[in-house]
Amino acid sequence: MAISRLDDGKPINTQLIVLLRNRIVQGELLPGAKLSEAKIAADLGVSRQPVREAFIKLADEGLLEIRPQRATVVPKISVPRVMEVRFVREAIEADIVRLAATRFGRAEHGELARIIAAQEGADSVEEFIAEDDRLHRFLAEGVGQGYAWGVVESLKLQLDRVRFLTVRQFPKQSILDHHRAIVAGVVAGNPDRAEQAMRAHLNAINDDLPEIAKSMPELFEDHVGAGGQPDLA
Amino acid sequence: MAISRLDDGKPINTQLIVLLRNRIVQGELLPGAKLSEAKIAADLGVSRQPVREAFIKLADEGLLEIRPQRATVVPKISVPRVMEVRFVREAIEADIVRLAATRFGRAEHGELARIIAAQEGADSVEEFIAEDDRLHRFLAEGVGQGYAWGVVESLKLQLDRVRFLTVRQFPKQSILDHHRAIVAGVVAGNPDRAEQAMRAHLNAINDDLPEIAKSMPELFEDHVGAGGQPDLA
DNA sequence: GCTTGACAACTACCATACCAGTTGCCAGAC
DNA sequence: GTCTGGCAACTGGTATGGTAGTTGTCAAGC
Numbered sequence A, B: 001m002a003i004s005r006l007d008d009g010k011p012i013n014t015q016l017i018v019l020l021r022n023r024i025v026q027g028e029l030l031p032g033a034k035l036s037e038a039k040i041a042a043d044l045g046v047s048r049q050p051v052r053e054a055f056i057k058l059a060d061e062g063l064l065e066i067r068p069q070r071a072t073v074v075p076k077i078s079v080p081r082v083m084e085v086r087f088v089r090e091a092i093e094a095d096i097v098r099l100a101a102t103r104f105g106r107a108e109h110g111e112l113a114r115i116i117a118a119q120e121g122a123d124s125v126e127e128f129i130a131e132d133d134r135l136h137r138f139l140a141e142g143v144g145q146g147y148a149w150g151v152v153e154s155l156k157l158q159l160d161r162v163r164f165l166t167v168r169q170f171p172k173q174s175i176l177d178h179h180r181a182i183v184a185g186v187v188a189g190n191p192d193r194a195e196q197a198m199r200a201h202l203n204a205i206n207d208d209l210p211e212i213a214k215s216m217p218e219l220f221e222d223h224v225g226a227g228g229q230p231d232l233a
Numbered sequence C: 001g002c003t004t005g006a007c008a009a010c011t012a013c014c015a016t017a018c019c020a021g022t023t024g025c026c027a028g029a030c
Numbered sequence D: 001g002t003c004t005g006g007c008a009a010c011t012g013g014t015a016t017g018g019t020a021g022t023t024g025t026c027a028a029g030c
Helices: A012-025 A037-044 A048-060 A079-103 A106-121 A125-142 A146-166 A172-187 A191-215 B012-025 B037-044 B048-060 B079-103 B106-121 B125-142 B146-166 B172-187 B191-215
Strands: A065-067 A071-073 B065-067 B071-073
Touching: A012 A037, A012 A048, A012 A146, A037 A048, A048 A065, A048 B048, A079 A125, A079 A146, A079 A172, A079 A191, A079 B079, A079 B146, A106 A125, A106 A172, A125 A146, A125 A172, A146 A191, A146 B079, A146 B146, A172 A191, B012 B037, B012 B048, B012 B146, B037 B048, B048 B065, B079 B125, B079 B146, B079 B172, B079 B191, B106 B125, B106 B172, B125 B146, B125 B172, B146 B191, B172 B191
Parallel strands: none
Antiparallel strands: A065 A071, B065 B071
């Protein structure tokens, strides 16, 4: 049941990827949830094959864990993994913003100001997040590194999963301050300032992550012991 | 025919991914080659399903282009795309080597020296490349960024495809000099020197790329026109 | 009560069959 | 000779059936 409207022109597998990805990132499917090709297929009124392909894709993105002949589960959030993903994102966007600081001209500076203004005026969280993405994307595409943004976007999924857990106490003011600092560095044509602002911005999650993990430990992987599950296989 | 030994314990789709990826990266399947799920499946004596999954995975990696109801082809090499991939790799490895320069101790310095020595003594191209990878991987994993190396590894596929075209005039001496400079910066505990050496190393492909593209233009995408194929759909 | 082994109920993986869309060829009309 | 329409031969996408492997349960034996 609950055929969540799968009737676009696009192939079914693609639609399933988007559908399931949203459910996982937005926390509708929580870490630990067990999925099954057959069940999902039956619920959505499609065959198991497209579901399987969606599972594989999401497993590649780190949003699912396929355990053959056992089950497919939404993995618990691994704090060390999140920090590693964040590291990669910071490295990429630091270089991007340096380029922007040296290459952007008046036209791009204007667009940056418009995005900041739109984000200030956003009244819903969804809109705020959309403008957030727009800023980062524009920086990348503006310096001709659209591919890099694609990489960041796939990494970001795992970070967004954490972000959606804290959507209540979403620090809008703090994020806006960070964005203003980044844009200021770019407009000033100062790569060092822009880079530092970007790194500080992306480091913010490190402040929140430990307390988030403590407040809802059932969603996080224990990493107290030396390593993972004591699988005696 | 030609069942290229697919009898490991691993799942068939995984084996197919590795098999096809090697054929593409190593230039056995050249840009422009047209593949077919059915044909590959018949040739290897398996069903179309695992072949299909391998196609999807390789398409994600940029090594195949699936055109529904038309064909699946090995894409021509896009010079701008290669440069964008290279940009991302440089950003990631620059930050990694900075960490290595500040964190590595005597034990890691010894391992770096051993890898350099092994690469100096390599007599086959394959061995040389293997030691090359080992150095980069060790830098990443040594600073606790194994995930970042995974990202680089998937990016590298598209760069390796170019590298294998030039395997004849492979600049071993130049690469070794670069590696020595990187290691020197790390051992000296000088992040700036290490970073600059790494960036210079990874920038080397930019010197060769234009002339490679000119010498074998049939393997490269024309990017003279404003944009891609004039698909009038 | 506790352990153990067989069975039932899952799982993901693979094979096969069918479907819809695209392409290219070729015959017929002009 | 050129153009056009339709059919045949592909393509990848989807549906379904069957198989091997894992897990949990429950009854039989100690």
